[in-house]
Amino acid sequence: MKNNTTAKLITSIESIQSLVEMATSRNIKISELVVEIESNKKNVDKKILIDKMASYYATMKNAIEKGMETEFEFKTGLQNNIVGIAKNYYESGKSISGTNMGKAITYAMAVSGYNAMMGKVIAAPTAGSCGIMPAVLKICEDNNASEGNVIMSMFTAAGFADMIAEHATFAGAEGGCQAECGAASAMASAAMVEAMGGTQEQCSHAFALTLSTILGLICDPIAGYVEVPCMNKNILGTINAITFAELALAGVKSVVPADEVIIAMKDVGDNMCARFKETSLGGLATTPTGIKISEKLLGKQKHR
Template sequence: MLYHSVSDLVRLANEHQIPLWKVVLLADVQERQVTVEESFETMRQMYQAMRQADQEYDGSIVSASGMAGGDGEKLHAYNASGRSLAGGYMGLVMEKAVKMGESNACMKRIVAAPTAGACGVIPAVFLSYEEYCKETENRMVEALFVSAGIGAVIAENASIAGASGGCQAEIGSASAMAAGGLAYLQGGDAECIANAAAFALKNMLGLTCDPVCGLVEVPCIKRNSAGAVNAAVSAQMAMAGIKSAIPADEVVDSMRRIGNALPAALRETSEGGLAVTESARKIAERMGKKEHIAKKTREGNENQ
């Protein structure tokens, strides 16, 4: 039951006439030499840790840099006001994604899904679905297996690290994982799940990793929210019967090639993009990194 591609996941699900999440579970059983029950419970613990992190969000805490904290609470208040155009499920997704990203920046316990920098995407999409649609925990755990399978394929054939693939490898991968899981929750079959993942990842291709001051805060936290919303949009297109012209595995391969083509300045080094803007320089000065950022700003301007 081993798989190395999204097409493998779809093929195995269809050949054995089992849901895609069970393909991933059985592969885990085979790889780690555990029982089906043990595998499922391990994933349940992951999901419960996500829920706990969401429940323990504290809007009064600010990160050491001062760049992160309190925005999740602002989104919560705006959603509660009834004025949000993205009300209901989507508003909740945006809120929870920011809250989780802020919790990471404030050194609270989160689940790397697939990385700490992208930790808000999957929890936001799934916890919001569980709450909004009154779904059972078991179904949410099944969806997490779907996400894990997609993430494993991306990690094997491309990358989930910003340092090697840019933010498309982090937020993009998380968004594809969440999209596939959401499509499953809404009744999508294996092909639908693959299309949802393909849409989500296509929408994030080329996304740079350019954290201000080298911290996973700006623009990372807000990108979690964008990635989560992208996942929901992608799942809805797939559920509508729309098919990706480019298969998921080819999208993953494209992400790998694009990541390799990105200059080092845009792969987590904070030597380009948003990290060398005037505002970033001022933030760094406030944090006592004046000379470092000034040098990077000059180099960035010379290369433009």
């Protein structure tokens, strides 16, 4: 039987480990605990918080839908029909990776592309990484997780994300893409575990496994547009999230605990060369092709 009584008024999150321990000892989901903490902190009714989260999920699903049906007109003029190409392939029945993977990839591309076209998205945690959470959450719903459980699982992602905000960063300019797509991927993985019926501890293992594999991911957008390679990094984050959510659900544990992986993330981000932190002065942005595109769009002066 669930014990929903609050022993003491908790108004902040200390660590992922503390969330896991508290939720486990009270036999409640991490998301329920996060809602409770948020409600205490803001002195707001829990229902208001849940309704707000439901509206975010509705916006995410709308972005998937719009992104799937839109022929993009990207600033770079590149990849305008990228979602259509992927969708046709996955719907052809030829996919090696299977229906769920195909859908997840297409959803992530759709939302990421919709963002590049200035469509309305939810920055979870950033606009650049906005395709990952919707894609993973929608896959949960496609696989029989109830919409209510999916919405609640977003609080687990948010609670864990609080620790990244506290001890590291979400900014590509500070921590590279590990801070954007890496964080989104870890958040989505934890959410997926909860939405698919995993334990509190499995949520933290999924988060740790996912984030630890994406440390060091650089930020190198061509011409500074959140398009190439950002859309592909959203795909990477989505696949990564699903892979490690499933492994955590299977019982695989992260050797390094989630809180420590966040500290490592901060260390990597702090020591990453500035060229790889959203300056477009390194990586793909400065390949001959990247430079050619940049010069065409921005002119020689601006590129340099």
